[in-house]
Amino acid sequence: MSVTDVPLDALPAIPRPGRVLLTTPEHFEVAYVINPHMAGNIGDVDQTRARTQWEALRDVYERLGVEVSTLEGASGLPDMVFCANQTLPYLTPGGERGAVLSRMHAPQRKAEVDHYAEFFQAQGYETHGLDPDLPGDFEGMGDAIWHPGRYLLWGGYGYRTDRAVYERLSDKMGFPVVPLALTDPEFYHLDTCFCPLDEDTVLIYPGAFQEDGLEEIRSRFVRVLEAPEDESRELFACNAHSPDGQHVIIQQGCTVTNGLLREAGYEVIELDTSEYLKSGGSVFCMKVMFW
Numbered sequence: 587m588s589v590t591d592v593p594l595d596a597l598p599a600i601p602r603p604g605r606v607l608l609t610t611p612e613h614f615e616v617a618y619v620i621n622p623h624m625a626g627n628i629g630d631v632d633q634t635r636a637r638t639q640w641e642a643l644r645d646v647y648e649r650l651g652v653e654v655s656t657l658e659g660a661s662g663l664p665d666m667v668f669c670a671n672q673t674l675p676y677l678t679p680g681g682e683r684g685a686v687l688s689r690m691h692a693p694q695r696k697a698e699v700d701h702y703a704e705f706f707q708a709q710g711y712e713t714h715g716l717d718p719d720l721p722g723d724f725e726g727m728g729d730a731i732w733h734p735g736r737y738l739l740w741g742g743y744g745y746r747t748d749r750a751v752y753e754r755l756s757d758k759m760g761f762p763v764v765p766l767a768l769t770d771p772e773f774y775h776l777d778t779c780f781c782p783l784d785e786d787t788v789l790i791y792p793g794a795f796q797e798d799g800l801e802e803i804r805s806r807f808v809r810v811l812e813a814p815e816d817e818s819r820e821l822f823a824c825n826a827h828s829p830d831g832q833h834v835i836i837q838q839g840c841t842v843t844n845g846l847l848r849e850a851g852y853e854v855i856e857l858d859t860s861e862y863l864k865s866g867g868s869v870f871c872m873k874v875m876f877w
């Protein structure tokens with residue numbers, strides 16, 4: 587599976603996705619604890635604030651010229667609003683659009699996937715579940731993140747996704763994958779500690795990785811910006827998103843991280859996602875990009 591020997595510029599170029607899917611938050615709440623951030627927050631979501639924060643995110647994507655689609659959240663699925671997790675949309679170098687469907691780790695989230703399968707099928711996407719003989723789980727773009735502009739998948743594993751899933755996706759679908767072990771339960775998805783901004787630049791929290799993973803990251807990105815521990819843990823600094831390689835949408839208050847981003851030439855857009863932080867999610871988790 588390793589693509590260690592293939593330099594980034596030898597991998598096929600893939601255009602950045604120009605469309606974003608967001609799921610409406612009327613059923614969002616913290617109703618159970620499946621990650622350490624949720625502990626102590628059951629029943630604490632302020633629905634009005636959650637709606638206002640979600641609308642602000644939607645408005646930013648619209649203002650940046652990203653085509654926004656919305657899916658209605660479903661009753662009884664309080665985490666469905668985190669729409670990075672149920673699928674991995676892809677565009678192959680040959681131009682085929684598809685989506686790998688997740689096998690959610692937490693039983694409480696399993697029923698979310700069908701809603702997204704229907705959405706992507708209606709967009710003309712081929713959808714595929716994991717092979718039934720393959721044990722293990724996969725949480726879509728929570729853990730599997732495309733390198734901006736290249737046909738290369740970064741694959742986090744350890745808490746929600748199993749490493750063997752990447753081996754199968756690589757063998758079967760031809761995805762070149764760099765697996766990355768996650769080592770801290772507060773950074774339970776790759777998108778909590780790894781945020782590629784453009785082909786050359788990534789924002790990470792290094793404390794969430796092993797040394798060999800950090801070497802893989804440093805060997806493929808020209809610039810590695812390191813968010814400090816407090817902003818990464820408490821404010822989800824690395825759960826930011828750059829839809830265009832110029833703007834970075836990020837939880838408000840990440841002062842040190844924002845300084846690094848501005849120094850590197852990005853325009854920072856701060857948003858309040860505090861209601862979603864109670865569930866262990868922020869900007870990156872609340873959307874899925876597709877072509």
Ligand SMILES: NC(=O)NCCC[C@H](N)C(=O)O
Pocket residue numbers: 620621624665668670671695727728729775777778865866867868870871
């Ligand atoms: N990190 C993400 O990609 N998604 C946030 C998911 C939060 C949700 N409460 C969960 O623990 O699955």
